[in-house]
Amino acid sequence: MPNGWIILDKPLELGSTQAVAAVKRNLRQAGFGKVKVGHGGTLDPLATGVLPIAVGEATKLAGRMLDATKVYAFTLAFGAQTSTLDAEGEVVATSDVRPTRDEIAAVLPRFTGPIEQVPPAYSALKIDGKRAYDLARAGEDVEMKTRSVTIHALDVTDAGPDSVTLVAKVSKGTYIRSLARDIALALGSVGHVTMLRRVKAGPFTLENAISLDKLNELGKGAPLEDMILPLEAGLDDIPALVLSPDAAGAVRQGRKLSGLPEPDGTYWGREGDKPVALMEVTDGEARVLRGFNL
Numbered sequence: 001m002p003n004g005w006i007i008l009d010k011p012l013e014l015g016s017t018q019a020v021a022a023v024k025r026n027l028r029q030a031g032f033g034k035v036k037v038g039h040g041g042t043l044d045p046l047a048t049g050v051l052p053i054a055v056g057e058a059t060k061l062a063g064r065m066l067d068a069t070k071v072y073a074f075t076l077a078f079g080a081q082t083s084t085l086d087a088e089g090e091v092v093a094t095s096d097v098r099p100t101r102d103e104i105a106a107v108l109p110r111f112t113g114p115i116e117q118v119p120p121a122y123s124a125l126k127i128d129g130k131r132a133y134d135l136a137r138a139g140e141d142v143e144m145k146t147r148s149v150t151i152h153a154l155d156v157t158d159a160g161p162d163s164v165t166l167v168a169k170v171s172k173g174t175y176i177r178s179l180a181r182d183i184a185l186a187l188g189s190v191g192h193v194t195m196l197r198r199v200k201a202g203p204f205t206l207e208n209a210i211s212l213d214k215l216n217e218l219g220k221g222a223p224l225e226d227m228i229l230p231l232e233a234g235l236d237d238i239p240a241l242v243l244s245p246d247a248a249g250a251v252r253q254g255r256k257l258s259g260l261p262e263p264d265g266t267y268w269g270r271e272g273d274k275p276v277a278l279m280e281v282t283d284g285e286a287r288v289l290r291g292f293n294l
Contacts, residue, residue: 064234
């Protein structure tokens with residue numbers, strides 16, 4: 001059975017759940033039968049770019065991918081704020097103010113580092129067990145709670161008379177639509193996102209990504225190895241812990257290892273080139289977080 005990552009360059013208007021379904025369908029058509037598949041972080045239908053899709057044992061790392069740092073390119077159009085904070089919603093506020101590139105650059109430090117932001121009402125967050133966007137679409141007043149996020153970097157890449165394109169490196173839980181709304185308000189204007197593209201998620205970049213057309217070739221007989229990355233590709237951002245055959249056997253049984261010289265932190269244990277487990281080292285003792293059946 002296949003185990004690893006298919007990194008999809010998600011096209012416009014395709015939902016993340018639909019992308020997972022497309023991978024499942026192509027694997028089934030390629031003769032792999034029923035395979036576990038999950039995505040590593042939702043992308044809005046109006047967003048494009050890097051969508052890591054975990055296959056087989058890599059699904060055990062999907063939760064870790066949700067927590068990963070991500071990088072987005074986005075265009076903020078000034079002059080109109082919409083109900084959804086993107087091009088899909090209705091205009092709810094307007095402004096004649098069009099900030100200059102210098103004014104935009106001057107305000108960005110206020111949005112760099114740890115910040116507080118209010119997520120969009122049109123989001124998948126749950127309120128009393130219901131999705132916020134379902135409540136918003138039903139016409140209910142949705143009160144979103146402020147959350148703490150971190151903007152690691154925020155830079156202007158292009159600016160016109162009515163819009164600006166920025167690149168943001170952000171922590172988990174960050175909403176780019178909210179960031180764009182708040183930047184526009186800080187500049188005395190209003191705005192909404194007209195383009196959103198994820199260029200990096202955890203260790204995965206657009207260089208790793210394949211198009212939906214290429215994915216669909218899998219179901220027509222194209223080799224899987226041309227489009228799947230190994231499970232350990234999702235662990236490139238943490239160090240490896242080399243295990244002897246005896247230690248690997250103990251880890252596969254879920255036992256702890258002791259007397260290790262490695263500093264505290266998260267590691268992936270490997271025997272030779274084969275991933276054995278995601279592990280946590282504390283005070284010289286390693287315990288298994290997730291074991292891999294490879």
